[in-house]
Amino acid sequence: MGTQTGISGKQADLSGWGRFPRLTGRLTRIRSLDALRKALGPHPVIARGNGRSYGDSAVQVQGTLDMRGMAHMLSFDDSTGVLVAQAGVLLGDVIDSFLPRGWFPPVTPGTKFVTLGGMLAADVHGKNHLRDGSIRQHVDWIEVLGPDGQIHRASASENPELFDWTLGGMGLTGVILRCALRLRRVETGYIRQSLHVAGNLDRAIEVFEVATSRYAVAWFDCLGQGAALGRSVVMLGDHAEPEDLEPAQRAAPYDIPRRRPLRMPVDAPGFALNRHTLRAFNAVYYRAQARKAGESLVDWDRYFYPLDTVLGWNRIYGGRGFAQYQVVIPLASARAGLTELLGAISDAGAGSFLAVLKRLGPEAGPISFPMEGYTLALDFPVSDAVLALLTRLDAITAAHGGRAYLAKDSRMTAETFHKTDPRAARFAAYRDGIGARGVFASAQSERVTL
Amino acid sequence: MNRRVTILGARSDIAMACAHAFAAAGDDLTLCARQSETLAEAAQDLELRHGGSVTLRELDVLDVDPQAFADDGDLPDVVICAVGVLGDQLLDQDNAAAIRSVLRANFEAPAALLSAYATAMEDRGSGVIVGISSVAGDRGRATNYVYGSAKAGFTAFLSGMRNRLAKTGVHVITVKPGFVDTRMTEDMDLPGALTAQPAEVGAAVLKAVERRQDVIYVRGVWRLIMGLIRLIPERIFKKLSL
Numbered sequence: 001m002g003t004q005t006g007i008s009g010k011q012a013d014l015s016g017w018g019r020f021p022r023l024t025g026r027l028t029r030i031r032s033l034d035a036l037r038k039a040l041g042p043h044p045v046i047a048r049g050n051g052r053s054y055g056d057s058a059v060q061v062q063g064t065l066d067m068r069g070m071a072h073m074l075s076f077d078d079s080t081g082v083l084v085a086q087a088g089v090l091l092g093d094v095i096d097s098f099l100p101r102g103w104f105p106p107v108t109p110g111t112k113f114v115t116l117g118g119m120l121a122a123d124v125h126g127k128n129h130l131r132d133g134s135i136r137q138h139v140d141w142i143e144v145l146g147p148d149g150q151i152h153r154a155s156a157s158e159n160p161e162l163f164d165w166t167l168g169g170m171g172l173t174g175v176i177l178r179c180a181l182r183l184r185r186v187e188t189g190y191i192r193q194s195l196h197v198a199g200n201l202d203r204a205i206e207v208f209e210v211a212t213s214r215y216a217v218a219w220f221d222c223l224g225q226g227a228a229l230g231r232s233v234v235m236l237g238d239h240a241e242p243e244d245l246e247p248a249q250r251a252a253p254y255d256i257p258r259r260r261p262l263r264m265p266v267d268a269p270g271f272a273l274n275r276h277t278l279r280a281f282n283a284v285y286y287r288a289q290a291r292k293a294g295e296s297l298v299d300w301d302r303y304f305y306p307l308d309t310v311l312g313w314n315r316i317y318g319g320r321g322f323a324q325y326q327v328v329i330p331l332a333s334a335r336a337g338l339t340e341l342l343g344a345i346s347d348a349g350a351g352s353f354l355a356v357l358k359r360l361g362p363e364a365g366p367i368s369f370p371m372e373g374y375t376l377a378l379d380f381p382v383s384d385a386v387l388a389l390l391t392r393l394d395a396i397t398a399a400h401g402g403r404a405y406l407a408k409d410s411r412m413t414a415e416t417f418h419k420t421d422p423r424a425a426r427f428a429a430y431r432d433g434i435g436a437r438g439v440f441a442s443a444q445s446e447r448v449t450l
Numbered sequence: 451m452n453r454r455v456t457i458l459g460a461r462s463d464i465a466m467a468c469a470h471a472f473a474a475a476g477d478d479l480t481l482c483a484r485q486s487e488t489l490a491e492a493a494q495d496l497e498l499r500h501g502g503s504v505t506l507r508e509l510d511v512l513d514v515d516p517q518a519f520a521d522d523g524d525l526p527d528v529v530i531c532a533v534g535v536l537g538d539q540l541l542d543q544d545n546a547a548a549i550r551s552v553l554r555a556n557f558e559a560p561a562a563l564l565s566a567y568a569t570a571m572e573d574r575g576s577g578v579i580v581g582i583s584s585v586a587g588d589r590g591r592a593t594n595y596v597y598g599s600a601k602a603g604f605t606a607f608l609s610g611m612r613n614r615l616a617k618t619g620v621h622v623i624t625v626k627p628g629f630v631d632t633r634m635t636e637d638m639d640l641p642g643a644l645t646a647q648p649a650e651v652g653a654a655v656l657k658a659v660e661r662r663q664d665v666i667y668v669r670g671v672w673r674l675i676m677g678l679i680r681l682i683p684e685r686i687f688k689k690l691s692l
């Protein structure tokens with residue numbers, strides 16, 4: 001039952017999307033500024049959005065603040081596309097409300113089940129990072145409840161330091177309350193997609209480097225070895241214009257056929273995974289081959305959020321959970337670094353996994369993940385062997401000047417983190433400077449010592 | 451649809467979920483609550499997401515003249531009452547003032563207010579009245595009979611009004627949500643499979659209004675559970691701790 005001071009709430013499962021590590025702790029639903037202020041101190045707390053980060057970024061055993069109770073959209077400007085909303089609003093709700101009026105998120109992760117606060121705190125990137133940057137490039141301003149209990153408005157021109165460190169700062173500078181986000185005008189709810197089969201990594205990189213589309217992403221399996229290492233399908237996409245649609249679709253260009261969600265009811269045994277992902281990959285691969293350079297129209301939901309129809313798909317990995325490994329390797333060493341990473345994975349015989357490759361544009365923001373280069377993301381069911389493999393991958397990433405994405409990380413050591421991301425020391429110093437360190441901390445920030 | 455829907459006790463999570471369900475269906479809302487000004491952002495949100503208009507109105511059911519309140523302004527097409535107070539059984543059961551206030555907030559005041567709407571709707575010959583009651587009213591139990599008996603009274607009142615109005619074009623719906631994950635139950639450990647999200651209640655209430663259902667349990671399993679609980683003979687029931 002609630003206590004008088006500090007944080008109320010109850011014990012809850014606080015694990016991230018990967019369900020590894022499994023953590024329980026005190027979870028408090030925040031519905032008002034008053035409640036939020038009361039929750040600060042004496043114990044450290046961390047904000048939590050929709051729990052779609054994979055590891056322990058949104059976990060503080062002593063006090064995790066569920067921000068989904070502050071989820072109001074406050075205003076929208078039809079001429080500029082600027083939406084003002086509270087941090088707990090779900091991206092999917094933004095799409096539901098504004099796509100019918102011709103607006104789409106400027107940047108989106110691979111799931112719509114994230115909060116705006118979580119997107120900003122991780123400074124998420126999408127398949128359009130090279131073209132459009134990360135979410136920070138589309139944020140006019142934010143309001144943050146700082147460690148002093150005061151609300152600070154921050155933008156590129158007002159409190160720019162707070163703005164910079166909060167976008168990508170993983171909740172460690174304060175709690176984001178509201179933001180003004182610039183949506184993108186779109187004329188339809190469809191994407192014109194073209195699939196390009198690449199026989200190996202070099203070919204895939206070539207496709208990325210000459211692509212002129214807004215969106216680009218590659219899927220590949222890690223089975224390919226030797227000359228076939230990196231055998232993949234590169235998927236390029238652009239928002240479709242009304243002329244691209246069938247006449248029937250053109251009459252209602254933002255309406256798409258509804259997908260019926262499936263639910264993963266119980267923990268699937270680990271072996272279900274390989275079959276599932278392999279089949280998905282092969283389906284795309286062979287479809288792409290058959291069609292050659294064909295273009296197709298895909299609705300926004302299938303294009304951006306193919307996994308969202310299977311609610312609770314994270315359970316497919318079985319009881320011990322899974323780890324997502326996502327790193328970026330700088331452009332100059334991308335080919336060598338990726339080759340070595342993929343080689344180590346296939347040597348470990350850890351099975352076959354679906355991997356995702358994206359091209360990232362220049363670094364922006366002092367602690368955001370993206371830098372000019374290629375980012376690789378793979379899921380692994382957790383086992384001792386896999387954890388050992390990931391430590392080897394860390395060494396390869398470090399050797400090639402790469403770094404890991406905190407929103408996906410669940411197990412990196414402090415040593416690896418500080419070695420691969422020298423910006424961490426400045427971030428820690430900034431946190432000390434504003435008095436954030438004892439007030440905001442996550443299991444992850446404690447693990448990697450931020 | 452563009453009905454006019456009035457929601458009493460609108461700061462409740464269940465009420466807010468109903469507001470979203472009806473607004474999404476195209477209806478205009480009047481949200482009545484204590485400290486109604488705190489709903490300003492919720493009102494902006496509803497208007498922005500769904501279009502339609504949202505009006506705020508101050509209401510403390512314990513401090514209002516029911517008929518004057520119901521007669522002030524346009525008579526709505528649908529009125530939903532979500533007002534309720536859980537209380538604390540152990541603290542309340544030996545305290546006459548506390549018992550009285552739980553009974554008043556859950557039964558007496560909502561009954562009086564909905565009656566006022568019923569009379570006006572009966573004169574007009576149309577309207578829907580929705581009362582959010584509770585499965586706790588289906589049988590008194592040691593752990594929550596102060597609240598439960600108030601809800602039992604409210605349930606009986608609603609069924610009586612339904613009976614009275616059946617031939618008038620005014621329809622009365624009783625909602626027994628079972629456990630719902632709201633502010634009221636925030637600090638309790640509720641069994642997941644038996645616990646509905648507020649949005650499920652909102653959708654169920656909208657459906658009940660559109661299909662003119664009489665009594666709904668939000669998750670079907672509750673109809674079964676309460677059916678069984680009512681079947682247990684009293685001489686056994688009195689010894690159980692449920």
Ligand SMILES: Cc1cc2nc3c(=O)[nH]c(=O)nc-3n(C[C@H](O)[C@H](O)[C@H](O)COP(=O)(O)OP(=O)(O)OC[C@H]3O[C@@H](n4cnc5c(N)ncnc54)[C@H](O)[C@@H]3O)c2cc1C
Nearest residue numbers: 049050051052053109110115117118121124125170171176
């Ligand atoms: C299927 C899938 C695909 C994904 N694809 C991508 C992708 O393509 N690109 C990408 O960048 N990411 C991707 N992600 C990661 C995801 O976008 C981020 O982890 C995002 O932060 C999750 O948002 P959330 O609301 O669930 O936040 P949570 O996971 O709950 O929290 C994430 C971080 O945000 C902080 N936070 C949350 N709310 C607030 C707030 N109000 N104020 C301050 N801090 C806050 C938390 O403290 C935590 O550090 C993907 C995740 C999944 C599950």
Ligand SMILES: NC(=O)c1ccc[n+]([C@@H]2O[C@H](COP(=O)([O-])OP(=O)(O)OC[C@H]3O[C@@H](n4cnc5c(N)ncnc54)[C@H](OP(=O)(O)O)[C@@H]3O)[C@@H](O)[C@H]2O)c1
Nearest residue numbers: 459461462463464484510511532533534584629630632634
């Ligand atoms: N949650 C469950 O498991 C559950 C189960 C079955 C039935 N119910 C019923 O569902 C309804 C909604 O409850 P909830 O779960 O959404 O909890 P809630 O958020 O606590 O809602 C109860 C609402 O009643 C309002 N209220 C209480 N006294 C009032 C008064 N004198 N005047 C005006 N408003 C008053 C409260 O107003 P303030 O916001 O101003 O306090 C509050 O908004 C209640 O009738 C409850 O009994 C709930």
